[in-house]
Amino acid sequence: MESAGAPTDQRSVRIEKMNTLRDAGILPYAERFEKTHMLAEAKVLADGTKPVRAAGRVIAVRGFGKLTFCHLLDFSGTMQFALQKNKLSGQFELFMKTVDMGDFVGIEGEIITTRTGEKTIDVSSWTFLAKSLRPLPEKFHGLTDQELVYRRRYLDLITSPEHMDRFKKRTQIIRTIRQFLDKNDFMEIDTPVLANKACGALAKPFITHHNALDIDVFLRIAPETYLKRAIAGGFERVYEFARCFRNEGLDASHLPDFTLLEYYCAYWNYEDNMNFTEQLIKHLLATVSGGLTLTYGGTQVSFDGAWPRISFRDLILKDCGIDINTCATKEDLLAQIKAKGIAFEGDVDIAHAGRGNLVDLLYKKVSRPALINPVFVIHHPLDLSPLARKNDANPQVVDRFQLVVNGWEIVNAYSELVDPLDQAQRFEEQARARAHGDLEAMEVDNDFLLCMEYGMPPISGWGMGIDRVVALLTNAPNLRDVVLFPLMRPE
RNA sequence: GCACCAUUAGCUCAGCUGGUAGAGCAACUGACUCUUAAUCAGUAGGUCUCAGGUUCGAAUCCUGAAUGGUGUACCA
Numbered sequence: 001m002e003s004a005g006a007p008t009d010q011r012s013v014r015i016e017k018m019n020t021l022r023d024a025g026i027l028p029y030a031e032r033f034e035k036t037h038m039l040a041e042a043k044v045l046a047d048g049t050k051p052v053r054a055a056g057r058v059i060a061v062r063g064f065g066k067l068t069f070c071h072l073l074d075f076s077g078t079m080q081f082a083l084q085k086n087k088l089s090g091q092f093e094l095f096m097k098t099v100d101m102g103d104f105v106g107i108e109g110e111i112i113t114t115r116t117g118e119k120t121i122d123v124s125s126w127t128f129l130a131k132s133l134r135p136l137p138e139k140f141h142g143l144t145d146q147e148l149v150y151r152r153r154y155l156d157l158i159t160s161p162e163h164m165d166r167f168k169k170r171t172q173i174i175r176t177i178r179q180f181l182d183k184n185d186f187m188e189i190d191t192p193v194l195a196n197k198a199c200g201a202l203a204k205p206f207i208t209h210h211n212a213l214d215i216d217v218f219l220r221i222a223p224e225t226y227l228k229r230a231i232a233g234g235f236e237r238v239y240e241f242a243r244c245f246r247n248e249g250l251d252a253s254h255l256p257d258f259t260l261l262e263y264y265c266a267y268w269n270y271e272d273n274m275n276f277t278e279q280l281i282k283h284l285l286a287t288v289s290g291g292l293t294l295t296y297g298g299t300q301v302s303f304d305g306a307w308p309r310i311s312f313r314d315l316i317l318k319d320c321g322i323d324i325n326t327c328a329t330k331e332d333l334l335a336q337i338k339a340k341g342i343a344f345e346g347d348v349d350i351a352h353a354g355r356g357n358l359v360d361l362l363y364k365k366v367s368r369p370a371l372i373n374p375v376f377v378i379h380h381p382l383d384l385s386p387l388a389r390k391n392d393a394n395p396q397v398v399d400r401f402q403l404v405v406n407g408w409e410i411v412n413a414y415s416e417l418v419d420p421l422d423q424a425q426r427f428e429e430q431a432r433a434r435a436h437g438d439l440e441a442m443e444v445d446n447d448f449l450l451c452m453e454y455g456m457p458p459i460s461g462w463g464m465g466i467d468r469v470v471a472l473l474t475n476a477p478n479l480r481d482v483v484l485f486p487l488m489r490p491e
Numbered sequence: 492g493c494a495c496c497a498u499u500a501g502c503u504c505a506g507c508u509g510g511u512a513g514a515g516c517a518a519c520u521g522a523c524u525c526u527u528a529a530u531c532a533g534u535a536g537g538u539c540u541c542a543g544g545u546u547c548g549a550a551u552c553c554u555g556a557a558u559g560g561u562g563u564a565c566c567a
Contacts, residue, residue: 118525138517140528
């Protein structure tokens with residue numbers, strides 16, 4: 001019977017239950033609990049096994065008067081447990097009076113199989129471990145509001161096992177890559193996140209301030225130039241899972257902070273690197289997905305067989321009939337594009353794009369979307385690649401490749417530029433573009449140039465967007481779905 | 492950046508051309524020893540995202556804002 005002043009909202013009711021526990025001499029937040037089994041392990045034990053001690057969150061309660069079935073959730077999964085009044089006496093009533101869905105409990109009991117064939121822990125004693133003051137989301141639908149899924153990921157993880165599995169797979173993917181690199185004598189090293197120059201990629205950086213030094217510093221947009229400094233210092237194979245930051249638009253395929261894996265190998269060129277890339281990705285697929293094909297959003301992608309290698313020039317020639325090698329200037333190329341009747345979207349800034357950027361736009365328009373199965377696109381225009389080595393036969397292009405899958409650039413790699421005089425020239429060209437308003441162009445990095453003047457061996461370097469690879473391998477529609485706690489506006 | 496859509500109970504959702512707000516789960520009271528989205532009977536729960544406007548009357552129509560989603564353009 002509800003008296004006039006009794007609490008009605010669920011939080012107050014739960015706080016009341018904590019008082020009931022305290023009155024019974026029980027702390028609502030216990031100090032520790034010793035487990036013998038994860039639930040996934042307990043589930044495969046033979047009937048009669050005891051004692052089995054497990055702990056987790058109560059996610060379902062079905063009471064039958066003197067018998068109650070519950071489901072417990074731990075990191076390994078869920079399992080049913082049963083409480084019988086005639087075996088527990090007062091402990092049975094205490095459970096019914098004080099335990100809500102969402103609370104943590106520890107249980108000890110014996111493995112049985114119920115009439116409906118479900119492995120169950122028949123509880124002989126239980127321990128209150130932690131109170132939840134708020135009701136969990138409804139059990140059948142779980143959380144469907146995308147905003148709540150991102151803002152309260154912990155609830156999403158509790159109620160959506162398939163989302164929890166996706167994050168477990170993320171860790172497995174990273175672990176698999178790390179083990180593969182380690183086995184091939186690469187060393188994992190750490191390079192600065194805070195730096196004086198935002199170098200290594202074409203992107204707008206986040207700027208912050210260091211108080212003691214009283215200088216503005218940049219959050220890194222790529223680890224590239226520091227990893228190359230490490231090679232100059234004598235490392236021969238290095239890698240880093242580098243959290244990087246770019247102050248640009250965010251959408252389903254871009255995050256403000258993301259994980260970029262880069263590795264550098266002395267004495268390799270970009271072709272050695274392509275061979276290694278193919279091994280690495282195939283190993284990853286086989287280990288994590290159990291095969292060389294996957295389905296992403298209804299699209300079948302096959303990683304089987306040798307992956308084609310095709311140059312920027314050949315690809316564009318094949319897809320729209322324009323030979324970029326015969327277009328020496330931006331104007332020539334623009335005339336060809338007009339002649340072929342190819343139109344870019346309205347707000348693409350063609351007027352300010354250089355020849356290289358225009359080639360890139362053309363590629364993204366006519367070629368890239370059709371590349372579903374893995375393809376190595378090679379020999380990019382020089383002015384798109386300020387840190388890449390010129391091709392010896394054709395200095396208008398660089399020894400670079402991108403691995404394109406499902407229309408996404410998954411990997412970007414090249415034979416590194418190690419000639420300091422050439423590098424200085426490239427930086428100057430970037431600085432000119434910057435002066436003309438291109439905020440993504442690089443600044444001159446004299447410290448990096450100095451390092452290069454002391455000498456670097458031949459190097460091939462490589463970068464891969466981990467979040468995108470995880471999204472591809474877990475069929476996630478949005479990069480936020482593979483990041484536990486994505487940045488949101490404050491509520 | 493632009494366009495479109497969404498916002499109603501803790502969660503998942505109804506609510507028609509404007510007429511004082513509904514369900515399921517969760518909660519509360521009670522029944523029940525094999526259920527598993529348990530069932531049955533009863534009870535309680537609302538600043539309908541926010542601010543204006545139109546109207547006798549607004550969850551509903553109009554304007555603006557906030558937050559989120561999707562598409563689109565650029566950057567991985």
